[in-house]
Amino acid sequence: MKIPQLNLLAPALFAALLAGWPAQAQGADIAQADRTAKIIYIGTAHFGVTLQAGSDGRLYQVPSPRPLSVPAGGGKLDRETEFHPPFGDGFISEPAVQATHADGNNSTDLIFVTNQSTALDANITLTRIELKDRYYPFFVTLCLKAYHDQDVLEQWTEFHHDEDGAVTLFRFASSSSVIQSNEYWLTQLHGDWASEGNMEEDKLGMGMTILDSKIGVRAGRFRTPSFLLSVHNPAREESGEVYGGSLEWSGSFQFAFDVNWQGQLRVLCGINPFASQYPLARGQVLKTPAMLWTWSDAGKGQVSRNLHRWARLYGVRDAAQPRPIVLNNWEATGFNFTEPRIVSLFDGARELGADLFLLDDGWFANKYPRNNDGAGLGDWQVNTNKLPHGLSYLAGEAKQRGIRFGIWLEPEMVNPRSELYEQHPDWAMAEPHRAPEVSRNQLDLDLTRPEAREFAWKAIDNTLGSNPGISYLKWDANRYVTQPGSTYLKPGEQSRLLIDYNFALYDIMARMASNYPNVTAMLCSGGAGRADYGALKYFHTFWPSDNTDPLHRVFIQWGFSQFFPACALSDHVTKMGNRPFKFTLDVALSGTLGLDLDVAKMTAAERKATTAAIVLYKQSLRDIVSQGDLYRLDSPYDQPRSAISYVTPDRARAALFVYQIKDAADQPVMLRGLDPAAKYLLREVNLPDGAVSRLPADGKTLDGAALMRDGLAPICQKQFESAVLELTRQ
Ligand code: DGJ
Secondary structure (H helix, E strand, O other): OOOOOOOOOOOOOOOOOOOOOOOOOOOHHHHOOOOOOOOEEEEOOOOEEEEEEOOOOOEEEEOOOOOOOOOOOOOOOOHHHEOOOEOOOOOOOOOOEEEEOOOOOOOOOEEEEEEEEEEOOOOEEEEEEEEEEOOOOEEEEEEEEEEOOOOEEEEEEEEEEOOOOOEEEEEEOOEEEEEEOOOEEEEEEEEEOOEEEEEEEEEOOOEEEEEEEOOOOOHHHOEEEEEEEEEOOOOOOOOEOEEEEEEOOOOOEEEEEEEOOOOEEEEEEEEOOOOOOEEEOOOOOEEOOOEEEEEEOEHHHHHHHHHHHHHHHHHOOOOOOOOOOEEEOHHHHOOOOOHHHHHHHHHHHHHHOOOEEEEOOOOEOOOOOOOOOOOOOOOOOEOOOOOOOHHHHHHHHHHHOOOEEEEEEOOOEEOOOOHHHHHOHHHEOOOOOOOOOOEOOEEEEOOOOHHHHHHHHHHHHHHHHOOOOEEEEEEOOOOOOOOOOOOOOOHHHHHHHHHHHHHHHHHHHHHHHHHOOOOEEEEOEOOEOOOOOOOHHHOOEEOOOOOOOHHHHHHHHHHHHOOOOHHHEEEEEOOHHHOOHHHHHHHHHOOEEEEOOOHHHOOHHHHHHHHHHHHHHHHHHHHHHHHOEEEEEEOOOOOOEEEEEEEOOOOOEEEEEEEEOOOOOOOOEOOOOOOOOOEEEEEEEOOOOOOOOOOOOOOOEEEHHHHHHOOEOOOOOOOOOEEEEEEEEO
16 A cells, blocks of 8 residues: 555545634634634545645645645645535536525535544544535535545535525535546446446546436436546556445435546535435435445455445445345246245245245235236235235245245335225326326335325335244335326425435335344345445345346346445346356355245256255355455456455455356466465365366365465366355465
8 A cells, every 4th residue: 555545535535624714704603613723634544535724714625645736734725626615606617515595595605614523433433524604504514434444434414504494405415526637437337127237437538427317216227326436547456546436325316527627536426416406494404325435556356345344344234144045936936826836936945955935026916916017016915816825824834844934025116006006196206297107017106205105114014014924025116216296295395306205215214124123135126226325224135137147147246246245245046048057056156145946947956056055155155255355356348257256354265256258268367365375275166966176276275375376277168167166274
């Protein structure tokens, strides 16, 4: 590490406040402000941010220690490096804050008032920086949480005012950082249904580049709210300066990258202001979602490891708990099942060694039965034709076979063909004088309406509460918003719907997690429509895609691994793509293993292989994969194979996964992250029944240093060959 502190102005966080306090500042808070020179630095082990107040009273980001255009230590500062610039006071680039005040004045002029840092524990420090309009009682609090050991900074903004009437917020960024370099390379994860997590890297040109989602719900239909930003060069895996960013928000988001005439890059991150101007009543607080930033000068590999370590401690629910092996019926049956058929699938799940059977869509609604996606959403009573004995009976049958039972719900949605819609058509989002625009034959409930919000919560609470045998929930959300209108909100409040929807959603998710702490939860939204740290704190895993063809999953899992740890990705073995079964198993083994199979349709060899893979996973792979550090060794984007490894934090054990995606000559895989001074016993695992490893290294003990320097040949040459190796320190 070259610079153990921040060069970034980058993810800006921290603060240095300087002296020279603004004589023209008005208001009691400002008059009492500490005017002595001081510097506030907010930093983690390897990165941070320095801020200072200029002689004009504004708060600036100081691009230390790199030689930049801004002189550190006060004096006249460049407005382009203002930390959280508003619109209307002379700042001419894209602002972080834009408001119309209660008297109609649409300019804002923010000056620094005070700051406070509090150590929340040995690892986390929270800094709150108060800004105030120079004239109006309009307050912006910049909140920065530094996670020292994980090199992660989390930033959000709180708005409130004491003006005589509502203030309307037009821009309300969570973070607004400035980075200085000669080149900027941006990687996004764009997506569509069954095609999530696609990595694309582009060089930023002059002016604005926007990555966003505008659709309120199921944001991943556009892209995942995360990015990598490499400076100087395209991002490399294990070298070079790279920033990682991820917004903790499931709704519309915007990342705006603005390269100015000086070559400085401002990165504005937060809720998308599109169709979302926010009326703020006197005394009300708008707390924006937190933006996560990390940085490394050791490439995007370390950026991912930072985020994964943070996520396992703070970002994903119960990340230390082993995830159950789920067998889901969606690909085996779709909507077409009966009670005996489901019970027969339990036997298969038990035979294979799964821990839990997950009953997917199609189990509910009677007047408009849920036999396809055209009816029934909202009528959360068990369908008595399909399942005459109810859910608790099924849970009991599962228990008798030694497995747990889980259920699918889509609590935010309604089909127009449903009793719910017949009784409460006004609970669905809609625009007056417009025909309701359905997607997958359904509409979004308006969660700002208290009755609809309570209804969505009761869909969960009644299902779980009255069937205590259910210990797993798959929460789906299959459409986005195209008509963000509410019959509950007043005409002047309509534009807050997309924002308040997501706050209401988190309220329900939080109730789910706190009321049902023992129910494992999977986040799904028509595939990975929701893959974000806003929701993941309430969920154990997310569903990366309905595309379970392992060839595509290699890429999808590679993409999501940039930001999310393997313990958060549900990776199921299915028959999609009809790939060689070992390849299918090996791909799923590198994440949170699950199954979506009809056991009766499997060959004896496939059953045996699956059972053995589950035993292997539970005995030795699961803890390495879910708690280890990820090293991405060969990228499927530019090599004929993908290779990844996980190494336990103490470097005592590792697992290597190699997937050949095109025919090519065998090449050694260079391992990383091992203890160079240690010796490791290598063992190829997940071999087909009776097969003997062809790897010369199998069963040998090799030096960590040699494995990282010379690599090891996985003997994979033909498309769909694959290998899994365990390394154990001797
Ligand atoms: C979309 C999900 O991604 C699928 O796994 C499945 O649950 C269907 N919805 C059910 O409608």
